[in-house]
Amino acid sequence: MTPLPKPDVILTHESDLDGLLSGCLLQRLAFKLFGTETPLEAYHYNFWKQRELRERSAWVADFTFEPRLDREDWVIIDHHVTEGTPKKARLIHDTNRSAGSLCYALCQEHGLQSPALDRLVHLNNVADLFLEEDPDFELAGDYANLVKNYQFWNLHALLGGQIEKMLDHPLLEVMAVKRRVENPLGFEWSKGNVKEISPQVGYVDTVVGNNNLVVHQLLEERATKFPVLVTLFRRVNSVFASFRSRNGEAIKVAEKFQGGGHPNAAGAMLPKSVRNVNEGIEYLRQTLNIKKETHQSRLNSLESLFAVLEAEQKQP
Ligand SMILES: [Mn+2]
Secondary structure: OOOOOOOOEEEEEOOOHHHHHHHHHHHHHHHHHHOOOOOEEEEOHHHHHHOOOOOOOEEEEOOOOOHHHOOOOEEEEEOOOOOOOOOOOEEEEOOOOOHHHHHHHHHHHOOOOOHHHHHHHHHHHHHHOOOOOOOOHHHHHHHHHHHHHHOHHHHHHHHOOOHHHHOOOOHHHHHHHHHHHHHHHHHHHHHOOOEEOOOOEEEOOOOOOOHHHHHHHHHHOOOOOOOEEEEEEEOOOOEEEEEEOOOOHHHHHHHOOOOEEEOOEEEEEOOOOOOOHHHHHHHHHHHHOHHHHHHHHHHHHHHHHHHHHHHHHHOO
16 A cells, blocks of 8 residues: 655545544544644635645545646545546545545554444444435434534534544534424425426425425425425525435436536536526526427417418418
């Protein structure tokens, strides 16, 4: 096995538990290998895209591999779909595992493991890959929601970087209460407020509760007539559409918007001209109903053509 280069910095994804777990594990591994604390930096995607890559060497976790990361002594540990192949960087990549579990495998190769970490890595995997068949699915969601609710650095500070302290943490009780109280309310409200985008696609608005679980339950209980459900989120300067289904239709819809993902869980960034959720709904409607419209406009033009012919015939 080629030894890992000593990193000047560890870079990870700020948005979720997978990023937090990956960052903490890599920091520990770097300490074990090199005996020094390596700074940890976390970014949301939009800031990550802008970040200058000035370090000579870095370990990067839970960010899609892209050509700008293809640098000597850079290691990328990730599970997002990528089309790039590195020439200089080292890419540790598996789309079937979470980034946290890939980082943990590296730790294990260097003798860093414990039953507590085994458990945490498992829970993270279940949450990050949305493994709904797993008996720990609900609990795993509560762990993941800790990061969504309290944010990366607040939790990191509270745990003092000791990620194992997250196991059975008292704050999980808050997450369980939120799940029990908010989700049924959110589900009922969303169920009564699904809007038709096309005969195939319904738009789900959410006001309270875990969006993922609300949409999941709507599909599971066939609570609407639509095989594909879409939710819209505002990002910094764009609107993101998230498509969900049960029989593989979601990705087909996402692809119509140049998006991608998994068969039943896919997403797409809408064009910059779409500035808010309402414009997003309108844009989805227009794009998905375009066939009907062209058909209709063809009929319209035929109609007008006939009208012209008729008018001509009527002329003496
Ligand atoms: Mn991830």
